[in-house]
Amino acid sequence: MSTHNPETQSVIQHPAVVAQNIGKDYVLTGADASGGRSFWKQKRARTVDALRGVTFVVQKGESIGIIGRNGSGKSTLLRVIAGSEAPTSGTIHVSCQPTLLGVAPALQSWLTGEQNAYLGLLALGMSPDEARDTVPKIIEWAELGEAATRPMATYSSGMGSKLSFAISTSVRPEVLLVDEALSTGDSAFGAKAHKRMESLLQDAGNVFLVSHILDTVKENCDRTIWIHRGDMIADGHTDEVVQRYQEFSNLFRDGAEAKAIELLRQVRATLPDITIQPVKG
Known part of the structure; x- marks a missing residue:
């Protein structure tokens, strides 16, 4: 070219x-x-x-x-x-x-946090085995604890944002598209989310950042x-x-x-x- x-x-x-x-x-x-x-x-x-x-x-x-x-x-x-x-x-x-980040995964209110994480990872291109292995890491990182087995309808908006962010940033794409800052819930969570985002940007082959x-x-x-x-x-x-x-x-x-x-x-x-x-x- x-x-x-x-x-x-x-x-x-x-x-x-x-x-x-x-x-x-x-x-x-x-x-x-x-x-x-x-x-x-x-x-x-x-x-x-x-x-x-x-x-x-x-x-x-x-x-x-x-x-x-x-x-x-x-x-x-x-x-x-x-x-x-x-x-x-x-x-x-x-x-x-x-991989386009910035639009939250379509989390379903009647499914549990674990189920939403699994389906979200499949939507991002992970294999079923990879997704099953990654779900516990997402739950731990999002600090959901026992809430992971409850329906999303019982979550606060902050909990939902953390889960959405954790799912969206679990892939390591070759071409990463980031549309504005992702919502990360409460301010105390911000530093942790920023560090995760920095790692994602560094690992991607190409980044387009709006x-x-x-x-x-x-x-x-x-x-x-x-x-x-x-x-x-x-x-x-x-x-x-x-x-x-x-x-x-x-x-x-x-x-x-x-x-x-x-x-x-x-x-x-x-x-x-x-x-x-x-x-x-």
Whole structure:
């Protein structure tokens, strides 16, 4: 696989993820499409471009931060990479099946904690034998004790969050997609959960991390992609991209929208025009 622009050309022998001109559209109807206007008006559909022309190549071993304001398309991009949503246009190639964290496993209230853990592990791709061996470790780590044999309906929200987090972070994927911070229950549990998450990030072959906490992105990712309203604005070293994003955010916060938009234009103008070509042999 080679990436090419008029100035540089590089060859990546074993890319982990290749996204070529990815676009993703959603069709909205009813109140969402009318902007919340009168219920009695005729329903009209409108198309929202969640992603437009997103292109990048990720080498094996890279950790990628994805930043941008709410509604920029960050989570949509993760779902496209994960394969849970198909792009409207363009192509996405992934070296292996990614694991998407950030959406809690579908825990069933009438099942016990142990049963939910077992089914959750199967859903994450574990074999039945692996899942059976891992369930006791999950129960111990989530500190459920005898509650593990009770239905989830008897759990507090904190207990449910701990179990959900423990299940979600029990796999060691080659390509890990993390959408914001996972809920981990009470604050006393936070340090323990953070340590487990750090271990997961270190063990994964590739990480795509969506977060509004820029220090988390800087700590875990060498490279960062900035998306704004579906468009790629920047793709480069994390410190540089985060700095420009912070400048934009500060301008926007201070009401200097015209300057913020001009900064967007300037930064995006430096984004390389990449085309992707397969390398024979």
